Amino acid sequence: MLRVDAEQCIGCGACEEQCAFGAIVVKDGCAVVGDSCTLCGSCVDVCEAEALHIEEGPGREAADLSAWQGIWVFAEFRHGQVAPVTYELLGVGRRLADQRGVPLSAVLPGSGVRGECDALIAAGADTVYLVDDPALVQYREDVYGRVLEELIRCYQPEVVLAGATAIGRSVIPQVATRLGAGLTADCTGLDIRPGDGTLLQTRPAFGGNIMATIECPDTRPQMATVRPKVMAPAEPDPDRSGEVVEVEIAPEHLSSRVEVLETVVSESEQVNIQEVEVLVAGGRGLEGEKGFALIRELAEELGGAVAASRAAVDAGWISYPHQVGQTGKTVCPKLYIACGISGAIQHAVGMQSAEVVVAINRDENAPIFNIATYGLVGDLFEVVPLLARKIQEMKK
């Protein structure tokens, strides 16, 4: 609860100014808190009269935090390979582990995955916890969740990182809930606070309009999912040595209520637009499938993949997994080329964290130019083929 000390309050209105949610009004010279208060605390910080306090209820009991040690990375395995984000997690995990002076471990559940351990060690893991069982051949929420939960309870790592992929974002919240652990989704930055070793988790909120830093002061493990492609992958060192710990999971934890009847890998969706470095995206301006053929060519020249605005997906020119934006995917490639996309906010929130944004649009007032690094004003049917041709020439 946010409490106002009426004796202290001087009615200056600084808190009313500050409150992003319009939850405070000054009435008769004293601040009054309304229902839209989210306890963000920003008013407390600006109050010079020190009249505002956030009162916490009984709260959770602080656990023995020192019992939890080490940094863990969930190694996601699907369709015969470890997801690339795993190596990015090992890269950042290594840095965090060294800062803390603790080991870095990878957890590898799957079936027939033993062969991957060496690569995980080469990428920085000191230990690989291997759970190799036929029951894990397909991803099923409940089984994967229980395996991770059991391992975490047993070995008590202080930090658990997973990729913010379809699987990571599905299984990790369940585990965090049962462990009573704090979980931050979709982090783009991770750091250790010197001193107490708290994990500082930075992530975009409100579609990237705001960045927030989040910590878990009283609970362990500190859990986070991390967006693919924002962290640099670890440089593999084949000479590194590490230990493989094979863990047996009790059979009752491996039974599932969920049955996977079929797995369909779609030809056009084999590239996950969240995991490529270059995206060429098309919108309504492409006018149809023919337009998409143009940007596909450009994407190929650049070694990238094709994405789209909702307008293009709704028109049926390309499938939904390619949609970028609020109701599609959030991407942050190194290079994003938007062709015939106006740059509506619902689209922008899905791509504005890209390192470099190029906009090609014939309307010089299109909002996409406000978020573009480089803007080309012109007809895309002229510009895109020209660009593809010149890049091809250059490569020769």
Added chain:
Amino acid sequence: MELLVCIKQVPDAKDVRLDPRTNTLAREGVESIMNPFDRHALEEAVRLKEAHGGTVTALSMGPPQAEAVLREAIACGADRGVLVSDRAFAGADTWATSYTLARAIDTIGSFDLILCGKQAIDGDTAQVGPGLAARMNLPYVTCVQKTRDVVDGGIEVERMMDDGYDVVRLPLPALLTVVKDINEPRVPSLKGKMKARKADIPVLSAADIGAEEACIGLAGSPTRVVNVFSPEPRGDRKIFTGTAEEQVDQLIEHLRDFL
């Protein structure tokens, strides 16, 4: 089939910005809307009801004004709306939110299927659905792009993956989170709007749902937001001029690193 949909009221994305000078959220004209993914969850529930009978309950946790999204849900085909609202819920993260929703659901009835949106667009966490399933010990599947069939006390769905989709069967009761592709939500009918206007929307407090103080609101939240700031602005921006060819040449000059 007894269906329940979790619906969150969120600020409209286009309105939310930090004021670069003061580093506070600009609140001018921030409008609240129904979380877009929840609209698809609601539509799917209404379609399942139309096909298999039963009722649709819309549930929201939020401040008193969140009642608006529940009325909207009724206008779009829900049979009733329930609001859980209490000052003590303020500051809840996804852990405390899933706890509160689970307590509320236990209080209001028993359901064959619970539907959530894939994520809420204010926090984009996608954590409440799986968290709620964990608390209620329900089998669940996230990112459902299609419900295929309801047979023999189970439901068969397509779960969107990063590289295609899985066809998954799970027994009821269960929980699903849905993506936009699952359906095209209807617009409210006139009759629906009338019903929504007249509907009585019960409000449940922390005490009504028997929530433990240590598990709700800020006190029950393991995470703390310790800092908010604006993202780094993009470096120098350049809008090229000249003929198409001249512009392309300039771009290539700047993109050398990528080529």
